[in-house]
Amino acid sequence: MADEWHRGEYVIGTDPARLDIAMIHQYLSRSAYWAMGRPLEVVRRSIENSLPFGVYRGSAQIGFARVVTDYATFAYLADVFVLPDFRGRGIGKWLIGVIVDHPRLPGLRRWILATKDAHGLYAQYGFTPLHAPERFMERFTG
Numbered sequence: 001m002a003d004e005w006h007r008g009e010y011v012i013g014t015d016p017a018r019l020d021i022a023m024i025h026q027y028l029s030r031s032a033y034w035a036m037g038r039p040l041e042v043v044r045r046s047i048e049n050s051l052p053f054g055v056y057r058g059s060a061q062i063g064f065a066r067v068v069t070d071y072a073t074f075a076y077l078a079d080v081f082v083l084p085d086f087r088g089r090g091i092g093k094w095l096i097g098v099i100v101d102h103p104r105l106p107g108l109r110r111w112i113l114a115t116k117d118a119h120g121l122y123a124q125y126g127f128t129p130l131h132a133p134e135r136f137m138e139r140f141t142g
């Protein structure tokens with residue numbers, strides 16, 4: 001099941017077949033502080049097992065995010081980016097708004113994400129610091 005949202009010349013879509021995996025891999029592995037060096041096969045597998053969102057202008061993909069979810073209680077928002085030439089135009093906010101309101105993700109008990117410096121973006125869509133960080137643990141290998 002794939003959906004599309006339109007705003008001016010931009011489109012957000014969830015069709016995995018439309019994704020530009022080479023562009024996503026290039027951005028994540030070379031420019032994303034959290035995914036430097038991530039192999040193509042890992043990028044591909046991560047997307048195959050997520051709900052992916054591509055942002056497009058014409059045939060070119062200019063943004064991405066993916067959601068790891070059980071579609072019932074929980075979702076993890078990951079690998080969010082807009083290519084540098086397209087930043088500061090509201091595309092990132094539109095993308096996060098589309099994701100948190102997606103009809104396949106209604107009423108989830110918890111969404112989580114990790115960010116170094118974009119707290120102010122996600123705060124506009126209801127994300128807050130952990131209410132009870134002492135209740136969370138992670139198994140992190142970098």
Ligand SMILES: CC(C)(COP(=O)(O)OP(=O)(O)OC[C@H]1O[C@@H](n2cnc3c(N)ncnc32)[C@H](O)[C@@H]1OP(=O)(O)O)[C@@H](O)C(=O)NCCC(=O)NCCS
Pocket residue numbers: 080081082083086087088089090091092093094114115116117118119120121122
């Ligand atoms: C973060 C990112 C996706 C935002 O996309 P964008 O299209 O430039 O964002 P928008 O134009 O919709 O605006 C972003 C909003 O979040 C705010 N914000 C807070 N922290 C931010 C940050 N670190 N980077 C960008 N915007 C940030 C901006 O001030 C803006 O809010 P405002 O319009 O109310 O002032 C984009 O800058 C990006 O790809 N950055 C590099 C990758 C990255 O850091 N991804 C997030 C990892 S958690």
